[in-house]
Amino acid sequence: MHDEHSQTGSCLCGGVTFATSGRLRDVWACHCGQCRKSSGHHWAATSADLDRFRVTSAATLAWYDSSPAARRGFCARCGASLFWKPAGEDRMAIAAGALDGATGLRLTRHIFTEDAGDYYRPEGPPPEAPAAPADRLDCACLCGDVAFSLPGPAGRITACHCTQCRKLSGHYSASFDADESTITWHSRQTLGEYETPAKGRRGFCTRCGSSLWFRSAAGEFSVEAGAVSGQTGGRLAEHIFAGSKGDYYDIDDGLPCATRW
Incomplete structure (x- = not known):
């Protein structure tokens, strides 16, 4: 059966690709220091349960344990910021910018706003x-x-x-x-x-x-x-x-x- 909410995504070079099924959560923008460091500005992500998310190519996928609470997935070839996986939770936060084409989503929430950059x-x-x-x-x-x-x-x-x-x-x-x-x-x-x-x-x-x-x-x-x-x-x-x-x-x-x- 066709899933009208299915999405695909990738890094810039194409070494990492992924797919999701079912409707994704709307997008949250995170202004914490870690997200600003890793992304170069601030990060924005949707989220999917792990049973509705799969990596279809992990050729250049790398992970970094950014804290005891989570790890970050990125492309080791082009440096694209892709995923944030919270420890002990069956979900994956997915960079909204990594999704292919129209997302049909909306940015609905800002978090850690007190850590936003001065600019x-x-x-x-x-x-x-x-x-x-x-x-x-x-x-x-x-x-x-x-x-x-x-x-x-x-x-x-x-x-x-x-x-x-x-x-x-x-x-x-x-x-x-x-x-x-x-x-x-x-x-x-x-x-x-x-x-x-x-x-x-x-x-x-x-x-x-x-x-x-x-x-x-x-x-x-x-x-x-x-x-x-x-x-x-x-x-x-x-x-x-x-x-x-x-x-x-x-x-x-x-x-x-x-x-x-």
Whole structure:
């Protein structure tokens, strides 16, 4: 019998694919520090009982025990943030951005809002940038195996809703431009890079899956805002590729919004 609520999904490179049956829970956005570190902005997920969820290809699936209470699933080849599995529960939280095509879902809840980054608000317009921003930004992945610093503040932060950014982050990305030559690396023993179809490269941690930076084919470099430990000193300023955004959320912060870039 055909299931009208069945869904499929994948990471960006296609090494991990999955399928669900039955209606999925509506989407929750999580602003906790762990989700912001791992996704590079904040994470948004639906949920399915394990008997209605199956991984159809696990060729590049990796897991990281982010706490005693849960582990996170990601693609070890492209770094896409995919799953969150709570210990002792028969369900899987699934990144909404990993779902293929229209989801038919809605974002209905924000959690851990007190941990949101300083550059945005969970709902509505972002706060003003601080009058005395930090002059140094310390950045790291969730597990800490990749760490670097660069001059601050982050300044103008751009949200990208393109399919690649949604697949990789699990929701949509937020990043700021940086001069790569000013970065001081403290640790990069687990730093991985994935080359996109357009010959850009995305940096992520191969141990915990955290999204860290992007370098375009032309050499332009940007850092994921969620990688910053503490205050960014920046402010969300615009949305790009809004024509490719997910169907489950609205862009309602009043910022400039470009269909492409």
